[in-house]
Every structure is written in C-alpha cells, then in structure tokens.
Amino acid sequence: MVAKKHVVMFSGGIGSWATGKRVAEAHGTENLVLLFADTLIEDEDLYRFLEEAASNIGGELVKVAEGRDPWQVFKDERFIGNSRADPCSKILKRRFLRRWLEENCDPSNTVVYLGIDWSEIHRFENAHAHWTPWVCEAPLCEKPYRMKQEMLADLEAEGIKQPRLYDMGFPHNNCGGFCIKAGQAHFKLLLEVMPERFAYHERKERELAAYLGKDVSILKDRRGGTTRPLTLMALRERVECGDAVDEHDWGGCGCVA
Numbered sequence: 155m156v157a158k159k160h161v162v163m164f165s166g167g168i169g170s171w172a173t174g175k176r177v178a179e180a181h182g183t184e185n186l187v188l189l190f191a192d193t194l195i196e197d198e199d200l201y202r203f204l205e206e207a208a209s210n211i212g213g214e215l216v217k218v219a220e221g222r223d224p225w226q227v228f229k230d231e232r233f234i235g236n237s238r239a240d241p242c243s244k245i246l247k248r249r250f251l252r253r254w255l256e257e258n259c260d261p262s263n264t265v266v267y268l269g270i271d272w273s274e275i276h277r278f279e280n281a282h283a284h285w286t287p288w289v290c291e292a293p294l295c296e297k298p299y300r301m302k303q304e305m306l307a308d309l310e311a312e313g314i315k316q317p318r319l320y321d322m323g324f325p326h327n328n329c330g331g332f333c334i335k336a337g338q339a340h341f342k343l344l345l346e347v348m349p350e351r352f353a354y355h356e357r358k359e360r361e362l363a364a365y366l367g368k369d370v371s372i373l374k375d376r377r378g379g380t381t382r383p384l385t386l387m388a389l390r391e392r393v394e395c396g397d398a399v400d401e402h403d404w405g406g407c408g409c410v411a
C-alpha cells in the first residue's frame with residue numbers, strides 16, 4: 155500500500171506552524187511536506203521563521219516561487235487587487251501551489267492541510283472548492299480550540315521566536331506586512347513602523363495607476379456615504395496632517411482560501 159502524503163500549506167504564519175505540529179503528531183513526519191510559496195515581497199524574518207518552524211515540526215520544507223511579485227501580477231492582469239478580488243494570491247499561491255500538487259502528488263493518497271482556525275471556519279468551507287479533487291483539512295478547526303495568543307505561547311515554549319511582524323502589531327506574516335486585503339489601520343501601521351516599505355508600495359500603486367491610465371487604489375474612502383478610491387499617498391498625507399483614518403479597518407488576509 156502506498157503511504158499517504160500530507161502536505162501542509164505553510165505560509166509562515168503561526169497558524170501554519172500550529173497546523174504542521176498537529177499533522178506531525180497525528181501522522182508522523184515521514185511523508186510530511188511543508189509547502190511554502192514565496193511572493194518575493196516577504197519580510198526577511200519570515201525566512202528565519204520558516205526554517206526554525208520547519209525544523210521544529212519535522213518533515214520536508216519545500217519552497218517554491220512562481221517568479222513574479224504581486225505588483226508584477228497586477229500589471230500583467232491590468233488590475234489592482236483589493237479586499238474582494240485577489241489576483242496575487244490566486245496566481246502566486248492557490249494556482250501555483252495547485253500546480254505543484256498536480257506535478258508531485260496523487261489526489262487519491264494525498265491530504266492537503268490549511269492553517270485556517272476555528273474562528274474563521276467559513277474560510278475553510280469556501281476552501282474546498284479551490285482545492286478539489288484534493289482532500290483538504292484544517293486541523294485548527296478541530297478541538298482543542300486554540301486562540302492565536304495561545305499558539306504563540308506554544309511556539310515560544312518550543313524556543314522559537316515569533317515572526318517579527320507580529321511584534322510590530324501586524325495580524326499576519328504575509329507579503330512583508332503588505333496586503334491588498336488590508337484596511338486603512340493596517341496600512342497606517344505599515345507607514346509608522348516601516349516607512350520605507352510603505353513608500354515602496356505607495357510608489358508601485360502610483361506607477362500602476364499611471365500604467366493603467368485609471369484612478370485605481372487598494373483602499374477605499376467611504377466617508378460621507380460614498381465610496382471613492384483612497385490611494386496610499388492620500389492615506390499617508392492624511393496621517394501626516396493628523397486627519398482621521400479608519401482605525402478599525404484592518405481588513406483580512408487569507409491567501410489559500
């Protein structure tokens with residue numbers, strides 16, 4: 155009988171570490187793959203975390219990259235991503251990881267694991283459609299339920315320092331603190347803690363708008379009951395002038411579902 159293969163979608167966040175631990179405990183590490191897709195704009199500390207987390211879990215860490223970053227995808231697709239449409243994660247993660255599965259795994263004896271937890275179970279319900287015919291599971295949606303802070307404490311207890319983006323206050327460790335699904339509060343944080351990185355994305359957004367010849371932006375301004383584009387430059391100027399930004403608008407990041 156062919157041994158079952160276990161493939162964990164390993165993004166570099168706490169959820170992927172905790173998922174990998176549960177899969178290793180349940181099935182061992184002999185046929186375990188921790189699969190990471192690099193968007194090429196990751197935070198430098200993500201690579202330290204990936205290596206330490208993978209050696210703590212066991213199994214084989216496989217790193218792949220489609221070859222473009224999200225801004226190159228937006229240009230090629232002639233569309234800037236936003237909270238409702240995410241060509242970057244579709245092309246650089248879901249589609250590319252799926253191709254890796256097709257080339258390396260047999261759906262009849264492979265289980266794919268997602269780092270989605272019980273608090274976002276709706277995402278797991280949507281995820282099946284993306285991954286079929288692969289059987290997909292989300293061990294963190296099952297008992298014992300763990301809060302993010304508890305998982306981070308578990309990580310520390312294993313002697314691994316959490317990704318530095320969490321120290322800075324970011325809710326995720328993807329794309330170096332950038333995300334087209336992020337909201338105003340998230341980008342304000344990026345401006346405050348990594349102004350050079352914010353400036354890079356502000357410039358890329360401006361370049362893309364000029365290339366497309368359209369008034370496009372990641373963020374939206376919903377003040378006054380109407381929705382208008384809110385560029386990163388306009389957000390920065392608001393912050394610099396002390397104007398209000400939506401401090402509750404963090405947005406959400408989920409690449410694999």
Ligand code: SF4
Pocket residue numbers: 193224235240242243246247328329332333334335407408409
């Ligand atoms: S983290 Fe955000 S910007 Fe990066 S690939 Fe995922 S959806 Fe796109």
